[in-house]
Amino acid sequence: MLTLCKYEFLKIVRKKSTLIVMGISLLITTLLFGLPISQHQVYYQEGMIPGLAGIAYEKEQTTKYTVLLSEDYIANTINEFQKLFDDPENVGYDGNEEFIIGDAYWQYVAPQEKLLMMIAANYNQPGEYTGINKLRDVDLTAGANFYQTRESKIYALLTTPSRRLSDEQKSFWLKMNSKVATPFGYGYCEGWKTLLTSTELLVLAIFAICIVVTPVFAGEYQAGTDALLLSAKYGKTKLISAKVAAVFIFGLLTFTLHVLVACGLPLWSFGLDGWDLPVQIVNTSIPYPFTFLQAVMVNVAIIYCVLLALLSLTMCLSASMKNSYLVLGVLTAVVFLPVFLSPTDTAGIYNTILFLLPYRSTMLELNKYISYQFGSVVIDVHMLRIILYVVFTVLLLPLTRSSFRRHQAAE
Amino acid sequence: MELRLENLSKYYSSKCAVDQVNLTLVPGLYGLLGANGAGKTTLMRMICGILKPTLGRIIFNGQPIAGLGEQYYSHLGYLPQDFGYYPDFTAREFMLYMAAVKGLDQQNAKARTDTLLRLVNLSNVADKKIKTYSGGMLQRLGIAQAMLNDPSILILDEPTAGLDPKERVRFRNLISDLAKDKMVILSTHIVSDVSYIADTILLMKQGRILLHGPMSTVTDSIKGKVWEALVYATEADLYSRCFAVVNLRHENNMVRLRIVHDTAPFSGAYNVEPSLEDLFLYHFGETVALEGSPEHADIV
Numbered sequence: 001m002l003t004l005c006k007y008e009f010l011k012i013v014r015k016k017s018t019l020i021v022m023g024i025s026l027l028i029t030t031l032l033f034g035l036p037i038s039q040h041q042v043y044y045q046e047g048m049i050p051g052l053a054g055i056a057y058e059k060e061q062t063t064k065y066t067v068l069l070s071e072d073y074i075a076n077t078i079n080e081f082q083k084l085f086d087d088p089e090n091v092g093y094d095g096n097e098e099f100i101i102g103d104a105y106w107q108y109v110a111p112q113e114k115l116l117m118m119i120a121a122n123y124n125q126p127g128e129y130t131g132i133n134k135l136r137d138v139d140l141t142a143g144a145n146f147y148q149t150r151e152s153k154i155y156a157l158l159t160t161p162s163r164r165l166s167d168e169q170k171s172f173w174l175k176m177n178s179k180v181a182t183p184f185g186y187g188y189c190e191g192w193k194t195l196l197t198s199t200e201l202l203v204l205a206i207f208a209i210c211i212v213v214t215p216v217f218a219g220e221y222q223a224g225t226d227a228l229l230l231s232a233k234y235g236k237t238k239l240i241s242a243k244v245a246a247v248f249i250f251g252l253l254t255f256t257l258h259v260l261v262a263c264g265l266p267l268w269s270f271g272l273d274g275w276d277l278p279v280q281i282v283n284t285s286i287p288y289p290f291t292f293l294q295a296v297m298v299n300v301a302i303i304y305c306v307l308l309a310l311l312s313l314t315m316c317l318s319a320s321m322k323n324s325y326l327v328l329g330v331l332t333a334v335v336f337l338p339v340f341l342s343p344t345d346t347a348g349i350y351n352t353i354l355f356l357l358p359y360r361s362t363m364l365e366l367n368k369y370i371s372y373q374f375g376s377v378v379i380d381v382h383m384l385r386i387i388l389y390v391v392f393t394v395l396l397l398p399l400t401r402s403s404f405r406r407h408q409a410a411e
Numbered sequence: 412m413e414l415r416l417e418n419l420s421k422y423y424s425s426k427c428a429v430d431q432v433n434l435t436l437v438p439g440l441y442g443l444l445g446a447n448g449a450g451k452t453t454l455m456r457m458i459c460g461i462l463k464p465t466l467g468r469i470i471f472n473g474q475p476i477a478g479l480g481e482q483y484y485s486h487l488g489y490l491p492q493d494f495g496y497y498p499d500f501t502a503r504e505f506m507l508y509m510a511a512v513k514g515l516d517q518q519n520a521k522a523r524t525d526t527l528l529r530l531v532n533l534s535n536v537a538d539k540k541i542k543t544y545s546g547g548m549l550q551r552l553g554i555a556q557a558m559l560n561d562p563s564i565l566i567l568d569e570p571t572a573g574l575d576p577k578e579r580v581r582f583r584n585l586i587s588d589l590a591k592d593k594m595v596i597l598s599t600h601i602v603s604d605v606s607y608i609a610d611t612i613l614l615m616k617q618g619r620i621l622l623h624g625p626m627s628t629v630t631d632s633i634k635g636k637v638w639e640a641l642v643y644a645t646e647a648d649l650y651s652r653c654f655a656v657v658n659l660r661h662e663n664n665m666v667r668l669r670i671v672h673d674t675a676p677f678s679g680a681y682n683v684e685p686s687l688e689d690l691f692l693y694h695f696g697e698t699v700a701l702e703g704s705p706e707h708a709d710i711v
Contacts, residue, residue, distance in 0.1 A: 003517060007508040014499035224495030228556070231459040231489040233481050233514040409461035409491075410423075410453075 001238055008216075008239075008246035018212045022254055025208035026261060032201045033262045036194045037269040045106040055270055059188050061111040063273075066187035069281075074119055075144035081116060081135045084108060097133055115186060122150055122284040126157050147182050150284045157285060157369060164348075169371045172378040177287035186281050189274020192292035193282060194266040199299050200362040205258035206307050207335050210314045212254075213247045214327045217319040217404055227409040236405045244315060244397060251311045252304075259300060279366060286366045298382055299364045305389035306358050310335070312396035319403035335359060343368075361385045412563055413437055414458070414594060418467035421453050421618075428453040430618035431467070438563075440590040442605025442626075443598040444687075445615035446695045451598040452492050454615070455568050458596065459489050485514060488562030492569045492598075494553035498542035502533055502552050505541060506559065513560040520559075527555040530585065546573035554582065558589065565595045571604050583608050606687045616694060630685040637689045638670045640680040650676065657692050 012018055042054035049057050067073055081100075084090045090104035100109050109116065113132070120134040138144070154177055157163070158170045165173075220226045229235040275293040280286050290298065313334070317327040338357040344350060354360055355370050370381040379387070414436040421429040429450045445451045456462035458469060460476050460483060469476045476483045497505060503524060510520030528537045531551035536544070544552065550573045557565060567586070571579050586595060587608040597605055605612065612629045614622035622629055637657075642650060647659060647666035654676045658669035669683070670676050671693045 003507070003511040003520075007504070007511060010500070010504070011497060014497075016499075220495070223497070224491065224493045225497070226495070227456065227459070227461055227491040228489065228495060228509065229512055230461040231484060231487050232509065232512040233485040233560070234512050235484065237481060239512050408463060409456055 001242060004234070004238060004242035005245045005249075008242045009250060012213060012216070012246060012250050015212075021208050021212050025205050026258065029201070029205055029258050029261050030265070032204075033198060033265045036198065036266060044110070045103075052269060055190070058190070059271060059273070062114070062188040062190075065112045065115055067185075069119075069146070069184045069186050071144050071146055071183070074146045075140055077112075077116070077119065078135050078138050078144060079140055080108065081132075082138075082140075085136060099133065118186075118281055118284065119146070122146060122153070124153075126153060126160060151177075154285055154287060163369065165369065165371070166373055166378075168376060168378050169369075169373055172371060172380070173287050173369055176289065176380075179289040180278065180280060180287065181289065184278050184280050184284075185276075187274055187277055188271070189277050189281065189292055191267045191270030191272065192274050192277075192296060194270060195263060195296055196279075196282075196292070196299065196364060198266075199262070199296075199303060199364075200359065202255075202258060202262055202303055203306075203335060203339075203359050203362050205255060205262075206303075206310055206358075206362075207331070209251050209254055209307070210310055210331050210335075211328060213250065213311060213314055214318055214331070215324045216243055216247055216315055217400070218322055218324045218327055219318075221322045221407065222324065226407060230407065230409055240401050240404050244400065247311055247315055248308065251307060255304070255307050259303075263296070263300075283367045287369065288366055290366075295364060295366065299362075302364075302382060302385050302389075303362050305386050305393070306361050309389040309392040309396075310358060312393045312400070316396040316400045316403065319400045319407070322407075355381050356385060356388060361389070412594060413470075413472060414564065415470040416458070416467070417470065419454070419457060419464050419469065420466040421450075421457060421462065422465045427618050429457065429464075432618075432620055434613070434620060434623065436594055436596070438592055438594050439610040440586070440595045440597065440605075440608055441611045441613055442609030443596055443613045443615060444600070444602065444605065444691055445598070446600055449615045450618040451615055452568055453618075455489075455566050455596065455598055456491075458564075459487060459566055460484065481514075485560065486563045488557040488560060488565040490553045490557040490567045490570050492572070494549060496541050496549065496552070499540060501538045501540055502528060502544070503537045505552065506556060509556045510559050515560060523559055523561075527558055530558075531555045532581075547575060547578055550574055551578070551582075554585075563593050565589065565593055567595065567597045569599055570597060571599065571601060579604070602688045602691050612687065614690070614694060621694060622690070626687075630687060630690050633671065633685045633690050633693050635682055636671060636673055636693065637683050637685040638672060638676055638680040639667060639683045640670070640677065641665050641667050642679075655692050657689055 037055070038051055040051060040054050042049045042058045044057065048054070084100050084104050085098065087104070090100055090102060091098050092101035109132070116132050116135060120130065120132050123134050123138055124130055154173075158165055158173055215222070220229060229239060232239075276291050279288060279290050279292060279295050288295070310331070314327060314331060317330055318324070321327050335358055338354065338359040341354055343354055351370075352372070355365060365381050372379050372381070372384050416432050416434040416436075419429060419432040420427065432454060443451050443454070453462065457464050471479060471483055471486070500508065506524040506528065507520050510523060515523060525534070528534050531554055533548060533551055533555065536548065541549070541552065550570065554567070554570055557567065571582055574582060583604065586597065589595070590608070597609070599605060609626050611625055612622065613620055614629075622632065641662065642665065644661075644664065644666050647668060650656065650668055650670070651659065654670045654672050656668055656670055660667045669689070670680065671689050
């Protein structure tokens with residue numbers, strides 16, 4: 001079996017097309033995940049700093065604000081921001097709204113702008129999108145009430161009629177949210193944030209790997225080796241297992257290489273800082289009790305499940321379709337058609353399916369409260385994706401086996 | 412060892428490729444002769460268990476092969492007509508891979524690979540990629556892989572295609588040696604491939620086994636129907652158009668014709684002993700390729 005597996009693996013990697021497709025795929029991954037670094041720009045009082053120098057400057061500035069977001073700290077921060085508006089020298093007006101300008105902006109607002117934005121967004125009503133000026137409206141007479149506001153907002157989100165959440169689903173989310181530890185820690189976490197917003201690009205790597213393994217069975221039919229293999233002792237038994245194992249090994253190894261590049265580039269450039277910070281510092285209405293590291297790990301785990309399921313699908317199609325190009329056509333439709341579909345604002349079967357499709361599944365949906373109810377059991381979208389893709393992977397394998405075994409090696 | 416084909420038929424839509432074949436095969440070398448499209452490959456693929464018969468069944472040692480699985484396949488060695496291979500593998504890798512698919516352990520696989528590559532004269536290029544091989548080398552590699560598991564049933568579909576005359580003779584001798592205690596079914600449309608080595612001839616036409624008999628008696632059916640005559644060159648053209656001419660040989664200003672016909676084709680023609688080529692031409696009505704046969708060196 002090991003020998004068979006070794007040769008099946010060699011059959012995949014020896015092809016020139018494998019090296020070309022994997023080379024191009026790695027290059028694209030490097031470029032796509034390198035873009036946020038090369039295009040990163042940081043503005044300061046004297047101008048703009050691009051790329052790695054900008055990242056270093058921003059990191060130095062933000063590190064000063066590595067704090068625990070207690071109610072007092074938040075109240076003081078908001079208070080200081082509000083006070084800036086007392087001095088007309090600090091205030092500009094664009095015909096629509098007032099905003100902080102000059103030294104006040106560069107010395108107070110700019111270094112902690114993302115923190116101020118996050119705090120301000122917490123006070124927005126569901127569906128309301130305002131900027132930093134929301135902080136001017138916060139009533140501090142009874143304190144910041146930051147976390148109370150957050151809880152109320154989450155409850156409001158859960159009871160929004162368009163979400164059509166059942167009582168069980170609401171309880172599920174409230175229970176999950178109760179596990180979120182407060183007060184939040186805050187600090188520099190740009191690498192992890194960048195990573196979380198770009199993981200869907202890994203779908204290109206998955207597609208490239210599927211292209212490479214497409215001929216695993218169909219290639220035998222096309223080359224005429226099917227007659228040799230199927231008339232041999234293990235042609236309908238161990239050979240199939242060896243092919244499946246070789247495809248999974250190849251897929252996992254090459255995809256891990258892509259993941260290392262995809263994760264390595266932003267984390268090397270922006271640093272590992274912030275891995276233990278809660279994801280709520282990006283959006284306070286996130287109910288998941290994850291740190292950035294945990295969120296990335298969950299995301300990557302789901303993407304690996306998608307990879308395995310698509311590899312399984314590729315093998316199944318390859319064993320039954322007899323032509324690599326047909327297999328490729330189906331795969332292209334499965335992977336890329338959902339790219340052009342966007343979720344609607346209301347719940348329904350469309351969204352229910354869309355969030356489970358391969359492309360969508362490469363993205364975390366941390367603040368959308370997407371859950372599925374089976375009887376009294378509620379499962380969130382991420383867990384369901386893992387279950388679904390593992391089940392797909394497992395279910396498609398017997399179909400693959402059966403298709404190859406039943407293949408008729410006609411002239 | 413016995414392989415029994417019972418009412419074996421294969422239909423592709425409404426077209427019948429193999430029509431109710433009934434045969435009992437025992438160890439020995441069977442020459443399956445038939446023109447292209449006669450159904451030879453379809454029949455062999457059904458025997459190999461890679462093509463499902465539409466009707467009938469194949470019994471190996473008293474048991475239907477459909478239920479034997481690995482047990483049956485471990486007896487098989489098969490060289491398909493269009494031998495598929497992996498261009499990026501070396502011959503040695505290909506052999507070791509096929510040995511693994513055939514269930515040979517690693518040590519045995521290496522030993523058999525070395526022996527067989529030597530036997531088919533590919534030892535010196537064993538570590539070269541198969542994509543650099545000529546057609547003849549590929550065919551020899553195909554033959555070697557078919558023998559890897561020392562099969563008791565060896566099925567060779569047009570195995571001499573692409574081989575030059577010297578290789579063909581070498582191959583014939585090789586098969587003759589290997590056929591001892593084995594059941595070898597060798598399909599071809601080249602009569603000389605089997606005329607020297609086959610124990611039994613199976614003549615196949617339009618999906619049916621037309622004739623089935625030992626090499627020594629199979630030509631009896633056309634006794635008295637093969638004629639030779641010495642004619643002028645100008646007459647030779649005319650006779651060639653009118654009769655099934657197996658052989659045409661120039662002798663000084665005259666031409667010696669060998670004709671297959673039910674009655675004497677013209678006065679002066681005399682009866683000769685029929686050969687396998689005559690039999691083939693009689694049934695298929697077309698010129699037989701007789702490469703490698705010294706007595707028919709001038710065949711047209």
